[in-house]
Amino acid sequence: MTHSPAGEARGGTGRARRGTGLPRRTIGLVGRRPMAPAWLRSLTRADVAFGALLLAYGLYAAIYIYRTSFVIDGERYFALFDDAMISMTYARTLARGYGLVWYPGAPRVEGFTNPLWTLVMALLHLLPLPASKMSLLVQLLAALLLVANLFLVRRVAGLIVPGSSFAGLGAVVLTAFYLPLNTWALQGMEVSLLTPLITAAAYLALRVLGDRASPGWLCLLLGAGTLVRPDMAVPCLAFASYLALADRKRWRTHLLMGLGVPALFLAAQTLLRLWYYGSPLPNTYYLKMTGFPVLLRVARGLRVAMDFAWPIGWLIAIAGLGALALRREGQLPLLMWIFLGQVAYSVYVGGDAWEWWGGANRYIVVAIPLLFLALTSVLARIGAALAARLGAGGIPYAQWGLIVMAFLSMSSFAASPEGRQTPADWLLLEPPFHVQGNRDTAMIARLVTDVTATQARVAVVWAGAIPYFSERPCVDLLGKSDARIAHLPMRLSQNPSRTSEFYPGHLKFDYGYSIGELHPDIVAQLWQAPWEAQPYLDAHYVKVNIRGFDLYLLKGSPNILWEKTGVAAAS
Helix, strand or coil, X not given: CCCCHHXXXXXXXXXXXXXXXXXXXXXXXXXXXXXXXXXXXXXXXXXXXXXXXXXXXXXXXXXXXXXXXXXXXXXXXXXXXHHHHHHHHHHHHHHXXXXXXXXCCCCCXXXXXXXXXXXXXXXXXXXXXXXXXXXXXXXXXXXXXXXXXXXXXXXXXXXXXXXXXXXXXHHHHHHHCCHHHHHHHHCCCCHHHHHHHHHHHHHHHHHHHCCCCCHHHHHHHHHHHHHHCHHHHHHHHHHHHHHHHHCHHHHHHXXXXXXXXXXXXXXXXXXXXXXXXXXXXXXXXXXXXCCCCHHHHHHHHHHHHHHHXXXXXXXXXXXXXXXXXXXXXXXXXXXXHHHHHXXXXXXXXXXXXXXXXXXXXXXXXXXXHHHHHHHHHHHHHHHHHHHHHHXXXXXXXXXXXXXXXXXXXXXXXXXXXXCCCCHHHHCCCCCCCCHXXXXXXXXXXXXXXXXXXXXXXXXXXXXXXXXXXXXXXXXXXXXXXXXXXXXXXXXXXXXXXXXXXXXXXXXXXXXXXXXXXXXXXXXXCCCCCHXXXXXXXXXXXXXXXXXCEEEXXXXXXCCECHXXXXXXXXX
């Protein structure tokens, strides 16, 4: 008998079927390509690109966080920006059951302006982690909040320019890799929570304008935002006023709810503050906003706003002119209104103390995604109009070219005149801002711990990292947690250009009180005009240098372990 190749193939197949032992209904699946899940088949190129951006940002954030860490004596430390470390110290004290004060037994002074963020930190301190690793949890939470913000940015773009992948992806790129936003958020400031909150509020406000949502949820969200920072009252006012102007039929509702609900939140906070701290406003308000001429403060605010806007004026112009051209639609003007409201607030408070970093400060950066959204939405509209008139051609490439130029302007390659941002900073080839200072203060904290008893008091300028890592009671020379210092007048120079010398939170100190009256066991740091402290140091302290750091030790103090300092306990 002869067999054809075809017959052998058929016979072979039959034998294979008989030998598989598979149920008959599964045999048809053997050798076929499995069908992808429905959600995977529904993905568009824009979805895939967005997913790739999320992965890229996640990697960038992880590297950034790691680059903020440092090693001391074989132990890796994670630390936050020093103002955030002040909140961390309050949070740890609360988590240990000593109340919402700076350290156990400290006077009740509200030395922070981010109550809800501090409570989140307190919850994290319930976990059994060493102090050297606790900041890492805050940084990881901040990264997750920034990722959530990227989802919100894309959703907002979908409302403004439906069907345009460019508007959403362009705004996501600019937001994800904007260095000042990452700096403030990933170094532990409440910026990481406020930014998605404002973006979400913009999303809800756009839906309210389109009659697709009730203003109630927006008002509750904005009211809750005042728990993060009381000055969230500024965006509350901006949202309520814009909706009242844009939606004339419901203007009373927008004003009553948009201002009334946040006012209830603020009133409740004020009552709690009066009950617990005995003051209607946080101590930091008196420290930064009183005792300095208002006109000089605002003049400095205008100057730093100009410094911020100068490198990116063309971007703001495109977004602003586009918002004016499309004002009848009401969407882009809303975004620009909120953004400009934050700029105006920054002017009013005189800017920030860290303007030399360049880019948007802490007050402006929370609304920077809205500027990016306005910019990319305008570019998307222009591109669509040109494509309809001239054909697609190279228009998409031109749009992305403008995004690249915007990125170079907004992120790092074109910093403000005071800034020092460079390509190496954005690429994380250099350690992020403030890291060396964190390392130095952590080393001072370890040194203080080694040479003092637990009840020793330490005078500090950096009132966050040293108290946190040393776990010693401290004296705050600059008054964030000292009500007496906070209510002093700010120091004014005789320089005609005094606006350049306004340094919020750093112009009130009194060595006669902090050192001469309080007599801390160690003076670990001094601020400006050290000669004013010298008489008190000469009379009551001995200067030592330990491991490269100068410390002043209170003569005869029983709280200093003199045998570890290398000097005698002079009386």
